[in-house]
Amino acid sequence: MSTRTPLLDAPGGPDMPPSPAEQAWQRLHPRMIVVSVSWLVGPAVPLLGAIFAARDLLNAHGLIVLGSYIVVAGVQAGHEWVRYRTTRFRITDGKVELHSGLFFRTDKSIPRDRVRSADLTANPVHRLFGLAAVKVGTGEHTARSEDDELVLDGISREQALQFRALLLSRSGATNPDGSAASPALPVPLARMRWSWARYAPLTVTTFAGVLAVVTGGSKLLDTLGLDLADSGTARDVWDWLSSVPLALAVAVVTAALLAIGVAGSLVTFAEAWYGYRLEREPEGSLHLVRGLLTSRSVSVAERRICGVELTRPLPLRLLSAARLNLLATGLGGHSARFSNPAQLMPAAPLDSAHRITADVLDETSSPITQAALRGHPRPALRRRLVRGCLLAPAVAAALAGAGAAIGPLPWWTVAAAALLTAACGAPLAWDAYRGLGHALHGDYLVVRQGTFVRRTVVLRRDRIVGWTGRQSYPQRRAGLCTLTATTAAGKGAVRIRDVGIAEGLGLADAALPGLLRPFCDPPSAEDH
Structure with missing residues (x-):
């Protein structure tokens, strides 16, 4: 097989990247055919281990399973060879293009101004062969599978780094006299502890x-x-x-x-x-690197950052610890190759999470610690007490009763389950109510809720694109509503649950002045 030219090779030399218009169609690296069957290594280890440990019990059924496993590996390698032969990609001045498929042709094209992030990952087999995978994020929330994403799996690591740099428009800086400027060093924000x-x-x-x-x-x-x-x-x-x-x-x-x-x-x-580090790059982006066997690298332009989410499951709350996620357009969620790219740090002390929050948002202190959160009305507490002390015990008793009717559980477990759930329901309901809070602090909307997993969201007010208010029948009777701030980051919505109607409308109007005024003001005589 012929050797491909590097992605950014140019007539002027390897250090002079050409204009995107000069980019020719590129192919994946042929080594990716071997990489493609790497997922079979994981099941192979316990399979072969079990066969070796129980070789005295091995029968024809086990040999058939082993033979089927080898056939699957061959079919997978053949499929990836076809993908290699039929996949091409390039970057032009205005878009990123990808063509793939033999019987079912797929042509993907993403405008470059829609690119929000470029995530690079390399599992152990990728790294062994000097390859990597790049996922282009566009900020869409409609993608339901990897077929709806633009993913280049099987290019050289050098190509992947250059591809990501070109997508994020990181051009080299120059001095006033036209000479190349010395590259600025990234600013470290966090390191592994x-x-x-x-x-x-x-x-x-x-x-x-x-x-x-x-x-x-x-x-x-x-x-x-x-x-x-x-x-x-x-x-x-x-x-x-x-x-x-x-x-x-x-x-x-x-x-x-x-x-x-x-x-x-x-x-x-x-x-x-392993190797975790979070840095602010001089070109205006956050860069996160982590991973021991599978190396993960995520770069997000700072102009795409909308806020952060502080997550504290109940065990971490007891030890004053938390996790931190980034809210940014284009990051997406989980996929087969890119596991939770939005997670900024592992579970760590709360002080560290607040410090990284301030650094990521480029503030002197975290808005979470500075915002004075307002509590929610008392009807919100009654709703949680009803769910915790009445509905939850009824569900637990029903489940225990079903188990007793089938046979595995004795009948006294029905009463025990109901009493235990009711006893835990009241304190958990009170904790959930105390966890409710919201506030406007400077340029940010801060929202907190949850008990088993308490989440605090810090969202930039200028990234809110609209508000939605919803009321269930119990909420209407209690004078409450669920207010939703729509945004392009994260899951696309930040919900403020069980807030008073007047207070919620005032908060929405203060966050985006004038947006709700036509709906709040009484109609004038001229409107009739």
Whole structure:
């Protein structure tokens, strides 16, 4: 296969990038065919490990699974070879173009002025072969799959860096005499601190990891047609657990599961946040780099930043810690290759989160700490008490009753579930009410809500494009409404739940003066 010219090679030399109009059509790197089957490595490790460990139990069913796995790898490699041969891309003065597909041709074109971000990622196989993937963000909220995005998976890392720089219009600076200026150094905003790892087990990932390990192991053994009852080791463990007191057996199993969860969360933290650094680049963008095995790099132009979201799940609140997400147009959400590009930092002390918030927003202090949040009316508390003390116990009792009717649970669990939920409902309802708050602080709208996961959103007022007010029947009776600030960042909306009608309309009018005036002022005689 012929060697491709670099993305920004020009007749004047490698350091002189040509005009985008001179860019020729480029192809993906041929090494991406090997990279494409890298996802099969993950399932292969437990598959081969299980076959080796239980080779004495292996039967024809297991051999069929192994053969099917090899066939799938071959089909995937052939599919990626076709994608390599049929995919072309280029950048022109006005747009980014991508052509791909053999039987079903796909032509994508994105105007350059619509580009909001360029995310670069490289998994271990990418890095082994010197490749990377780039996702172009446009700020659209309508994309439902990777087919709706412009993603270049399988270009050289040098091409990816130049591609991202060109998309974000980072041209080289010059001195007044026309000579090349010395490149300015980025300003560091945050660096990795391994002491933050102590917060990693206090997330849902810990418990989800335990469930994933148990469920995945069970499905793997079932796929291979293996039964643990036939294993001598499994029988010995079960016999030991059956011989000890029930409390000790439960404690041992619980400790083992917790150890698996904690170890998994620490490994996940190290892989995701190794080498973490957040910088402000001289060209006017935020640049975040992180990842041990899979390297992730996200650049967002500062003019696209709309605010931040401070997230504090209940365990992190107890230890005065939080996570921080960026609200910016074009970042999007989760995808197969780009995991939560909006997350600015891992779970860390609250003071660190406030400091990074101020640095990202280019303020002397965080608006979260400076804003005087206004509480919500008392009817908002009554709504939460009804849900926590009446509806939640009824649902818990119904679920326990269903379990008792089927057989696994005794009937006394119905009353126990209702009483326990009711006892927890009142304090949780009060905490949820105390968590409600909103304020206008300078150029920002600050909104706080939630109890199990308390979220505080700081949104620039000039990034609010409209307001929406909604009332359910209970809200109408209580004189409340849910006010929604529409924006192009994050999920596209910031909701202020159960706010008083008059107070909500006043807040909306103060945030965007004049927008709601025609709806608030009484009609004049001339209007009739």
